[in-house]
Amino acid sequence: MKLYRRLLTSYLLVCLIPLLLSLYTTVRLERGVQDSILSDQESVVVSIQRETDQKLSDAASTAGVLLADSTITHLAERYDFSDADTLLQEQVIETLLNSRRQQQAITHAFVFFCRSGRLVSESRGYSPDVIDLYSESVDIPYQVFAAALLKAGENYSYTVQPVVDREGLTYLLVSCNLYTPDYKERLACVGLLMRVPWNLLQWEGENSEIFLMQGGVKIFGSPLTGEAVRRMEDGQPQGELTLDGGAYVYMLEPSEVCDMQYGFLTAQAEYYQGVRLLQIQILCEILIYVLFGIAASIFFSRRSWSPYQKVLDFVRARCAANPDLNSFESVQRALQSIADEKDRLQNRLSQSDAQRQARYISRYLLGFSSDSSALSQYIEDGQPYRLVLFSLIRPESSEFFRNVPKNRYAETLEMLYFAVRNILEEILLEDRDGVSILIEDCVVFAVQETPEGGVIDKLDTAVRMTEQALSLAVACYAGPSCRSLREGPAAWEEVQRLYREDAYWGRQRQPGVRLNQGEAGGFVSLYPAHARELAVQLQAGDFPRARESLETILREDLEAPGVVGWVVRNRVTGLAQMLAAMLPDGGGAYLREISGGSSGGDQSRLLREMFAAIEEGAALAKAPPAPDRNAQLVETVRQYIEANYQDPALNASMVADHLSLSLSTLSRRFKNAAGHGLLDEIHLVRLRHAKALLQGGMTVRETAEKTGYIESRAMIRAFKRYEGVTPGQYAGNQ
Numbered sequence: 001m002k003l004y005r006r007l008l009t010s011y012l013l014v015c016l017i018p019l020l021l022s023l024y025t026t027v028r029l030e031r032g033v034q035d036s037i038l039s040d041q042e043s044v045v046v047s048i049q050r051e052t053d054q055k056l057s058d059a060a061s062t063a064g065v066l067l068a069d070s071t072i073t074h075l076a077e078r079y080d081f082s083d084a085d086t087l088l089q090e091q092v093i094e095t096l097l098n099s100r101r102q103q104q105a106i107t108h109a110f111v112f113f114c115r116s117g118r119l120v121s122e123s124r125g126y127s128p129d130v131i132d133l134y135s136e137s138v139d140i141p142y143q144v145f146a147a148a149l150l151k152a153g154e155n156y157s158y159t160v161q162p163v164v165d166r167e168g169l170t171y172l173l174v175s176c177n178l179y180t181p182d183y184k185e186r187l188a189c190v191g192l193l194m195r196v197p198w199n200l201l202q203w204e205g206e207n208s209e210i211f212l213m214q215g216g217v218k219i220f221g222s223p224l225t226g227e228a229v230r231r232m233e234d235g236q237p238q239g240e241l242t243l244d245g246g247a248y249v250y251m252l253e254p255s256e257v258c259d260m261q262y263g264f265l266t267a268q269a270e271y272y273q274g275v276r277l278l279q280i281q282i283l284c285e286i287l288i289y290v291l292f293g294i295a296a297s298i299f300f301s302r303r304s305w306s307p308y309q310k311v312l313d314f315v316r317a318r319c320a321a322n323p324d325l326n327s328f329e330s331v332q333r334a335l336q337s338i339a340d341e342k343d344r345l346q347n348r349l350s351q352s353d354a355q356r357q358a359r360y361i362s363r364y365l366l367g368f369s370s371d372s373s374a375l376s377q378y379i380e381d382g383q384p385y386r387l388v389l390f391s392l393i394r395p396e397s398s399e400f401f402r403n404v405p406k407n408r409y410a411e412t413l414e415m416l417y418f419a420v421r422n423i424l425e426e427i428l429l430e431d432r433d434g435v436s437i438l439i440e441d442c443v444v445f446a447v448q449e450t451p452e453g454g455v456i457d458k459l460d461t462a463v464r465m466t467e468q469a470l471s472l473a474v475a476c477y478a479g480p481s482c483r484s485l486r487e488g489p490a491a492w493e494e495v496q497r498l499y500r501e502d503a504y505w506g507r508q509r510q511p512g513v514r515l516n517q518g519e520a521g522g523f524v525s526l527y528p529a530h531a532r533e534l535a536v537q538l539q540a541g542d543f544p545r546a547r548e549s550l551e552t553i554l555r556e557d558l559e560a561p562g563v564v565g566w567v568v569r570n571r572v573t574g575l576a577q578m579l580a581a582m583l584p585d586g587g588g589a590y591l592r593e594i595s596g597g598s599s600g601g602d603q604s605r606l607l608r609e610m611f612a613a614i615e616e617g618a619a620l621a622k623a624p625p626a627p628d629r630n631a632q633l634v635e636t637v638r639q640y641i642e643a644n645y646q647d648p649a650l651n652a653s654m655v656a657d658h659l660s661l662s663l664s665t666l667s668r669r670f671k672n673a674a675g676h677g678l679l680d681e682i683h684l685v686r687l688r689h690a691k692a693l694l695q696g697g698m699t700v701r702e703t704a705e706k707t708g709y710i711e712s713r714a715m716i717r718a719f720k721r722y723e724g725v726t727p728g729q730y731a732g733n734q
Contacts, residue, residue, distance in 0.1 A: 042238075045253040048210065049262045055105045055194065056174060057257050060158040062099050062106075063176035063190040069095060072111055076178055076188035079115045086581045087535055089118075089125045090528075090574055096122035099192075104367030104489075107171070108138050108193040112149055114186050124573030127580065129588040133595045138193065139165040148173050153186050160258040162212075162219035163193065170196040170212075170220045196220045208266040213252075214259060221263075228265050241265075358437040361446070365439075365492040372485040375446060378435035379485060384449040385434070387479040387491050388459065389499055390424060390466075391442050392416070393509050398472035416470065417443065423469055427462040428455065442499070446488070449481065459513045473511040527557040527571055535578060543615050550611055554604050572603050579610040584617060585664065620665075630673035633659075637670060637681065645685045646708045652678045683718050690715060694731040703727065 066072060071091050078085055096109040100122050110121040117128035126134050135145040140163055148163050152175035163171045171193045178188040196212065196219075211221025211229065218229040228241055228250060237252045247268045252261050360374035365387070372381075379385050395401065395416060396409065404412045421436050421443055428434065432455075434447035447455045456478060463474050479495040482488065498514055530553045537546035553575065558568050576594050580587025590610050594603060640658055644650050655678060656663045670678050686707045693703045701712045709715040719727050 042251055042253075045251050045262050045264045048264075049253045049255060052262065053255055053257045055103075056160055056172070056255075058103060059106060059174040059192045059194060060160075060176060060257070062103060063158060063174060063192055066095065066099060066109075066111065066190045067176055067178045067188065071095070072188060072190075073178065075118075076113050076115070078113070081116055081118060081581060083535065083539055083578075083581055086125075086578050087532070089120055089577065090531070092120045093122060093124065093570075093574065096120070105194050106192050107195050110134065110191050112189045112191065114188060123570045125577045127577070127586055127588065127591065129586060130591045130595070133592065137595075139167065140171070141166060148175075149189060149191075152189050152191065153177060156183065160260065162196075162214065172196055208264065211263045211265060213261045213263060219260070221265075225263070225265050229263070361435065361437055362439050362444075365444075365488055367489045372488065375435075375485055375488060378433055379446055379448055380433065381485045382483065384481050384483055386447055386449065386455045386481055387488065387495050388428075388445045388447060388455065389442050389477045389479075389495050390420065390445070390463075391475045391477070391499065391509065392420065393473035393475055393511055395472055398470075400470060400472060416472075419470060420466055420474075423466050424462050427465060428458060456513075456515070463511070463513060467511070475509050475511055476513040478513065478515050527553065530557055531575065531578070534575075538582060538614065541618060543618070547611065547615075550607065554607065559604065572607070575607060576610065579607065579614060582614045583610065587613075630669055633666075633669055634673045637666075637678070638685070641682055641685050645682065645689065646706065648708050648710050650682060650708060652682075683722060686715075687718060687722055690719075690727070691730065694727055700727045700731075 069092075071088050072095075075081070075085055075088060075092065081089070092111060096111065100106045100109045108121065110119055112119045117131070119126045119131050119134050121134055121137075123137075132142040135142040138145075144163060148161055151161060152159050152173070156177065156179070158174060158176040161173050161175075163173045165171065172195075174192045174194065176190050177186050178190075179186055209222055209225050211225035212219050213229050216229070218226040221229075224243060227243055228248065231241055231243075232239070232250065232252075239250060241248045241250060248265055249268060250263055250265045252263050254261050357374050357377070360369070360371070363369040364372055364375060395413065400416055401409070401412060417438060421438075424443060424445065425436055428445055428447050429436070432448045432450045434445055436443060436445045438444070449455060459476050459478060463476050466472075466474050477495050477498040479491040479498075482491045530549060534546055534549040534553065537543075537549055553571075558571060572594060576587070576591055580591055583590075587610060590606055594606055636659065637655055640655055641650070644654075652667065653663055656666045659666060667678055670681070674681065676684075686709065690703050690707045693706055694700075698706070700715070704712040704715040707715065709718070716726055719725060719730065723730060725733075
């Protein structure tokens with residue numbers, strides 16, 4: 001009995017009292033979890049609201065400044081662009097490009113001129129018949145883009161509205177309108193597209209999500225946040241929700257510059273993790289106290305083996321739900337498992353810190369932050385360093401993915417990038433400072449230069465060893481040498497230009513190392529002067545000199561080795577717009593083919609064809625065909641129509657093909673000689689024969705079939721247009 005009293009006293013003193021104290025502490029912590037969630041959410045949402053509203057306000061101010069530009073206001077008053085207006089359009093393109101460069105959050109900028117129906121972006125201009133190509137260039141469905149332009153005109157001040165592209169990515173369209181002094185007509189609309197996640201992804205975690213809503217509808221966020229928006233009560237800035245069987249809390253903050261609301265959704269389990277870890281720690285301590293109490297009881301009793309056996313029976317009784325805890329060895333294994341879990345939690349925490357550092361570095365390089373402190377932990381300011389980008393070329397078609405099922409692609413790709421980073425770090429960071437991060441689907445290195453050797457010397461080795469080790473193709477892009485950390489964003493922009501240049505005109509990305517063109521000393525662009533000379537010579541009709549100027553532009557400004565792809569693309573589209581304005585049909589077919597992804601050789605051929613068409617049109621205008629020649633053409637056309645008028649497929653294009661002339665040339669020459677159009681001639685011949693058949697007693701339907709009309713309604717419309725009566729009325733008057 002004395003033994004049992006000692007055992008009970010030891011248990012109460014060593015175990016029960018700490019258990020009660022720990023339980024009391026845990027309960028108090030859980031009571032404050034809800035307040036902690038709401039407090040954390042409020043601070044996050046306010047930070048998002050302030051930063052995003054500032055970006056939107058800056059964009060609205062930029063749109064207002066653009067509308068005050070004298071060139072834009074001048075072009076907004078034009079109903080059609082002249083040759084001089086087309087040249088002014090290049091100034092608008094440069095202004096929009098500078099505005100986009102000044103604000104990194106803006107991805108696209110454009111001006112829509114309501115009177116002329118033209119749209120000008122930061123890269124080129126679009127005439128009314130090809131304006132849908134702009135929406136294709138930004139990957140937004142034309143119907144969505146047109147509806148957004150229409151909605152932008154419903155408000156006299158600036159508007160903010162969501163626009164979703166074909167991949168489901170959300171943009172915010174900040175638009176501002178220019179009106180006539182009486183505000184009865186909208187002259188122009190400046191639009192700035194801002195991709196929504198530019199400052200939101202940094203706040204998202206495994207159990208927390210950011211979302212935006214406007215008018216009670218989610219405009220950005222995951223499907224889970226969309227369900228949360230549908231269940232929220234109107235007017236409630238915060239609350240609790242049950243989604244997919246889990247408890248969530250949300251916080252809303254209204255925008256101060258538009259009618260949007262910023263929201264933050266968090267799973268309550270995320271905040272309980274800290275409490276759960278503390279409870280595990282307390283349980284471990286309690287378990288240790290229990291074992292110590294039992295051992296102390298046995299030691300002080302000093303009786304026999306039976307008390308120890310009773311203690312084991314006691315442990316088995318208390319741990320009946322878990323058969324693994326039926327001996328001291330199993331308890332020791334459990335303690336070891338808890339220690340292993342602690343190590344895993346510490347590793348996860350370390351990985352989380354590394355991811356946070358990588359996110360800060362990527363934000364700085366992308367221009368979303370001006371704080372270079374994250375990069376300064378790896379790169380010494382004042383010492384030369386380089387930014388290098390590695391891209392895997394079609395990894396899913398490599399040997400690495402041969403036997404991988406499609407549902408494991410994402411996991412396998414993550415493992416592949418981990419292996420690539422390890423190989424590259426061993427080569428590039430072995431004897432120098434630096435850091436590697438993942439930006440989208442690329443591995444990016446910031447590597448310090450050393451006096452012993454530059455980074456460039458090791459890039460070929462790094463690419464070759466990675467390809468040999470993993471059996472895949474790797475492309476490498478090296479930026480210019482930087483001397484200061486503040487040069488990082490500009491250097492990253494140069495690396496991005498190299499990276500995107502392979503996509504110029506749909507070209508496949510090639511393996512190997514590519515360096516920044518600035519390493520070779522750069523080049524001086526004379527394209528603006530050449531383009532002005534060409535425009536002046538075309539307006540003066542000096543075609544021999546204009547042809548020389550065009551060849552100079554092709555040779556020195558478009559096909560020169562030192563000109564990068566994005567510059568060529570902008571110059572080609574601008575030059576094509578200028579030439580198209582001088583073509584009778586506006587050059588829509590040429591513009592579509594050029595914008596559709598032509599190769600370098602094709603684009604030169606198309607520009608030469610446009611020039612030749614302008615020259616041919618000018619020659620025809622100066623020397624019109626002789627009257628007898630046109631009269632012979634009219635007679636030939638009438639003979640062909642007379643022989644084929646019963647064919648329902650007969651049209652103007654068939655006649656042009658028969659005479660081996662272009663449709664525009666035939667239509668112009670025939671109308672000048674006959675006084676009416678080619679289609680009118682086809683109807684007149686058919687109606688002449690139709691009237692003869694109706695006079696002979698044939699029905700309207702039979703007459704239509706005999707004279708080449710597909711259905712009787714087409715013949716009735718033709719009769720009303722050319723005779724002023726219906727076929728029935730004509731037959732009745734005879």
